[in-house]
Amino acid sequence: MMGIDPALLISALMVASVPIILAAIGELVVERAGVLNLGVEGMMIMGAVCGFILSVQSGSAFVGFVGGALGGAALSLLFALLTQVFLANQVASGLALTLFGLGLSSLLGQSFVGIRPPATGVVPFGPLADIPFLGRVLFSHDWVVYMSVVAVAATWWVLKATRTGLILRAVGESHDAAHALGYKVRRIRVLAILFGGAMAGLGGAYISLVRVPQWTDGITAGAGWIALAIVVFASWKPWRVLIGAYLFGGISVLQLNLQAAGARIPVEYLSMSPYLITILVLVIMSSGKGKAALNAPASLGQNFHASR
Amino acid sequence: MTRPELLRVEGVTKAYPGVVANSDVSFSISQGEVHALLGENGAGKSTLVKMIYGLVKPDSGRMTLNGAAYTPAEPRAARASGVAMVFQHFSLFEALNVAENVALGMENPPPMKELASRIKAVSEEYGLPLDPARMVGDLSAGERQRVEIVRCLLQDPKLLIMDEPTSVLTPQEVDILFKTLRKLSSEGTAILYISHKLEEIRALCDEATILRRGKVVATCTPRDRSAREMAELMVGATLTPPARAGGAKGAVALEVAGLSVASPIPFGTTLKSISFKVAKGEVLGIAGVAGNGQDELLLALSGELLAAPEAVRIDGAPVGQAGPTQRRALGLVSAPEERLGHAAAPDMSLVENALLSGALRQALTRRGFIDWAKTETFAEGIIKDFDVRTPGTQVAARALSGGNLQKFVVGRELSQTPSVIVINQPTWGVDAAAAASIRQAILDRAAGGAAVVVISQDLDELLEIADSFAALNEGRLTPPRPVTGLTVDEIGLMMGGAHGMEVAHHGH
Structure with a gap:
């Protein structure tokens, strides 16, 4: 156990959590608007493959991230078309989206296996990075890590304090009432779905461009599902999403370190521990007698049709 | 002008x-x-x-x-x-x-x-x-x-x-x-x-x-x-108010004593120590502003929400822990307020919906097999007796207008020779003529010896059909009082008065 450096661990967990934070915060916005998109995994992997291809072709990691966001958003547009225009069932559409995304990404990525993408540089903080401990933990990351935290803060602030956020929550709470007041339920939901898709794509691109960094089939390995679970167990609250994602990332990194350090726990248990512990902690957090269960947007997963 | x-x-x-x-x-x-x-x-x-x-x-x-x-x-x-x-x-x-x-x-x-x-x-x-x-x-x-x-x-x-x-x-x-x-x-x-x-x-x-x-x-x-x-x-027609037979009351058929249950509905109302008795042939009207525990009371009486065994008795038998099917077997039928999704399965046909609640009391199943012919006859009977306007019995419940579906679900329950009837909002969204016929049917069952609990937000309706009157207010039930001699003011106070409102200040 002695081989684990806490500064390195925290620094690594912040990086490991980025894809989940981005995907989960996107899905949180989608769900607060009353739409349940189970296609996060599919949108992430589309983001991963599109981001990878574009960054390799252009030689720029930044272009890759933009491409990842566009790829995720493009796939989510399909979901928006199915559920908001054709009023298809959201659960089935979301699951189909994941399967479709996994298949399509595998097809697109065939000729890109084994290539290294351009590197995403660390943000230069100058002397700040030399501060012992803090420098290693806070000031030695690439820009996406900081952006993920900013995204959480911005989402929290928009939902809480702005009119846009209020309307978004209102649509998720009761689409009939929102419609009666004259808000464009479908348009707001489509925009939320696109935002969710772009964020999931960005998260996926981070996996293929920074975390791994290369392209293999099924590279997201269930991160989209964890992001979905985190949204629910975080009671649809942005800061809790951050906590949940850091918890998951932290345990993932820790168990890897433990494996490397040769801990006498079977590898299988270590590998399943992040999933198990994250879900367990979040379930306990949200199972209190308080109003956590009531935080679910009341119209979540229901299709809206303005015929009444 | x-x-x-x-x-x-x-x-x-x-x-x-x-x-x-x-x-x-x-x-x-x-x-x-x-x-x-x-x-x-x-x-x-x-x-x-x-x-x-x-x-x-x-x-x-x-x-x-x-x-x-x-x-x-x-x-x-x-x-x-x-x-x-x-x-x-x-x-x-x-x-x-x-x-x-x-x-x-x-x-x-x-x-x-x-x-x-x-x-x-x-x-x-x-x-x-x-x-x-x-x-x-x-x-x-x-x-x-x-x-x-x-x-x-x-x-x-x-x-x-x-x-x-x-x-x-x-x-x-x-x-x-x-x-x-x-x-x-x-x-x-x-x-x-x-x-x-x-x-x-x-x-x-x-x-x-x-x-x-x-x-x-x-x-x-x-x-x-x-x-x-x-x-x-x-x-566009002359109205006849329902006739009341004023029959003698019999023994107590439904007894509720100290019924307290938490609401299963988000933002719902907890029922607090509710007690009342309904005799055979009696109609108890329960008034109250929406959201004061009406839905919860119906759930607790129908058996969808379980309570202490002794809290609810049908003909003296404690049924607080018995589910809807067991209570149905003892003669209690219930019709909830929400027609689509609670009283009726929206996408199932009228015959199937008739089966869902009538299977037990009408013996529509034999050794686990459905007797469709008998069910069809049962559904046709309801449609005829309660003047449900529908193209046929195989139509989905969803396709009926609100008033017609209401006639069907109330009729379905009343047609099961019940001894205890619990109905929430019997004439919600039903036109005046149909409402009058539903009320008449309820009174007829009471005259036939059934104990009836009608929960409604329509005071006129309750005063028209009820023998005794109680009001729900924040999950508590006032002691029932005979309807005769009750003034609107007294009813208002039973319903909780003005809930802290005050008259507009003129000229300030």
Whole structure:
């Protein structure tokens, strides 16, 4: 156990959590608007493959991230078309989206296996990075890590304090009432779905461009599902999403370190521990007698049709 | 008419596939006038006001507001022209607080802090006190309506549309609402008041337009007409009130003692130590403003919500822990308020829906196999006895109109030779003729020796059919009292009085 450096661990967990934070915060916005998109995994992997291809072709990691966001958003547009225009069932559409995304990404990525993408540089903080401990933990990351935290803060602030956020929550709470007041339920939901898709794509691109960094089939390995679970167990609250994602990332990194350090726990248990512990902690957090269960947007997963 | 005209509607027509909701409707309102729009369910009142509020576009016809052409493309445009609306089914968001709800209904809301203080000021000026920071889900129905009204008042409306505003209020709250409305009208705000409660319209309104099947059939001055005359204009037929047989009461069939259960519904009401007895042949009417525990009481009586074994007894047998099927076996049938999704499975046919609740008492299954022929006969019997208008028995429940489905689900329960009947809102959304026949059927079962509990928000209905009367208020039930000799004031107090409202301060 002695081989684990806490500064390195925290620094690594912040990086490991980025894809989940981005995907989960996107899905949180989608769900607060009353739409349940189970296609996060599919949108992430589309983001991963599109981001990878574009960054390799252009030689720029930044272009890759933009491409990842566009790829995720493009796939989510399909979901928006199915559920908001054709009023298809959201659960089935979301699951189909994941399967479709996994298949399509595998097809697109065939000729890109084994290539290294351009590197995403660390943000230069100058002397700040030399501060012992803090420098290693806070000031030695690439820009996406900081952006993920900013995204959480911005989402929290928009939902809480702005009119846009209020309307978004209102649509998720009761689409009939929102419609009666004259808000464009479908348009707001489509925009939320696109935002969710772009964020999931960005998260996926981070996996293929920074975390791994290369392209293999099924590279997201269930991160989209964890992001979905985190949204629910975080009671649809942005800061809790951050906590949940850091918890998951932290345990993932820790168990890897433990494996490397040769801990006498079977590898299988270590590998399943992040999933198990994250879900367990979040379930306990949200199972209190308080109003956590009531935080679910009341119209979540229901299709809206303005015929009444 | 000395006051200048505010809104004129001329020859407005709106058709939906299969039904003409409004056909060549014309009427006008002047400033400060309280104008009633009268009609039965489905007469086209809601469609008409939705057009005025910009939610629906008319197919033909025109509207003018203050002499200028008025064609609101969306509610936003209507609000900008000074038209505000209080909805029948509240357009509120339970998980948001009062100030947020108000902000959502405004075009350019001020910052939250300022809005909160304006809500406080306006609500107190009109005698409708409200705490801007409270969650709407925690408010009573009367308080929720205040939120809607205050939301409208903050925009200084020239025309205020109110869709069935009193159906959720106690008589005292209705009084206060009327005082507020009269104050508004004296300040020059015109009010378009939709209701089918005729006495209220006689008390409040200056003019009335009566709609039947989408057409204007009459206009009148409500003060000069009797409620009965207006009702007959509305229905287009002579009405006969149900006959009461006044039979002798028998032994106690349903006994509830100290029933306390937490609500399974989010923002629901906990039932607190409810006790009452209903004898064979007796009809107990339970009144109360919506959301005071009616749904929970029905669940607890039907067996969907379990309680202490001794809390509910049917013919002396403790059934608090027995589920719906066991209670059904003992003779208790129940019809919940929500027709689609609770009383009936929307996408299943009428025959299948008849089977779902009738299987046990009508012996529609044999060794686990369904006797479809017998079920079909049962369903046909219900349709015939209760005059359910449907193309056939294989039609999906969803396809029936609300009133017809209501007749079917109530008829299904009443046709099972029950000894105890529990019904929530038996005539909700049913036209007057059908309501009368449902009430008559309930009275007939009581005369036949069934113990009946009717939960309803329609006081007139309860006074018409109940022998004894109790009211639910915040999950508690008042002790039942005989209906004879009960005054409306006493009923209002039983329902919880005015819930902290006060009369509008005049001239301050």
